[in-house]
Amino acid sequence: QVQLVQSGAEVKKPGASVKVSCKASGYTFTGYYMHWVRQAPGQGLEWMGWINPNSGGTNYAQKFQGWVTMTRDTSISTAYMELSRLRSDDTAVYYCARDLVFGGTGTNSGFDPWGQGTLVTVSS
Amino acid sequence: EIVLTQSPGTLSLSPGERATLSCRASQSVSSSYLAWYQQKPGQAPRLLIYGASSRATGIPDRFSGSGSGTDFTLTISRLEPEDFAVYYCQQYGSSPPFTFGQGTKLEIK
Numbered sequence: 283q284v285q286l287v288q289s290g291a292e293v294k295k296p297g298a299s300v301k302v303s304c305k306a307s308g309y310t311f312t313g314y315y316m317h318w319v320r321q322a323p324g325q326g327l328e329w330m331g332w333i334n335p336n337s338g339g340t341n342y343a344q345k346f347q348g349w350v351t352m353t354r355d356t357s358i359s360t361a362y363m364e365l366s367r368l369r370s371d372d373t374a375v376y377y378c379a380r381d382l383v384f385g386g387t388g389t390n391s392g393f394d395p396w397g398q399g400t401l402v403t404v405s406s
Numbered sequence: 407e408i409v410l411t412q413s414p415g416t417l418s419l420s421p422g423e424r425a426t427l428s429c430r431a432s433q434s435v436s437s438s439y440l441a442w443y444q445q446k447p448g449q450a451p452r453l454l455i456y457g458a459s460s461r462a463t464g465i466p467d468r469f470s471g472s473g474s475g476t477d478f479t480l481t482i483s484r485l486e487p488e489d490f491a492v493y494y495c496q497q498y499g500s501s502p503p504f505t506f507g508q509g510t511k512l513e514i515k
Contacts, residue, residue, distance in 0.1 A: 317504070319451075327443075327451065327494055329504040341503060377450055382462075388498050392441040392456035394463075399450050 304378030429495035
């Protein structure tokens with residue numbers, strides 16, 4: 283079955299970077315965009331950006347431009363999200379989620395499935 | 407940026423009742439670009455509806471989506487105990503590409 287498995291929880295100090303991985307299985311990794319979404323404790327969902335695993339092309343939410351980097355390794359069907367210059371308000375659960383649409387995003391799009399989430403705690 | 411406002415913030419109902427959740431957009435949204443998710447405590451969100459009215463794979467037919475323009479609705483025809491959760495709407499636009507509503511908590515009365 284289609285599955286996304288994320289790396290484990292991280293504790294980082296302010297100013298550090300974190301890199302979260304998302305390993306895909308059960309489908310053609312390069313066929314579907316991968317999105318990253320975060321959720322601060324007790325808060326709603328915030329879309330961070332997507333990566334096209336086929337081309338490596340990315341589209342980041344303006345808020346995260348210059349601050350987030352999304353990459354992939356097609357040989358191991360894994361996507362990565364790296365967030366730099368961490369602050370305490372970056373404490374959140376970070377999710378990867380596959381787009382519903384083959385080869386693109388937008389029309390009739392949705393995020394399915396989702397990874398289990400990775401808790402990133404930023405604390406001095 | 408298109409802002410999605412969900413109402414009510416909290417909805418208290420009993421199993422067997424009908425639930426109607428609203429999602430209003432600050433600008434017109436194409437129906438093809440509207441999705442709904444369910445999230446239970448400690449779990450990742452689950453896609454329920456895409457394209458405003460199409461059920462995702464494995465979603466029971468008691469869940470239905472409707473609407474167009476700026477007003478969209480998620481209806482749960484007869485609530486089951488497992489339906490009590492937080493629900494989010496999401497839209498795909500131009501900048502930023504994806505935004506979520508703030509969520510509606512559906513709780514047991």
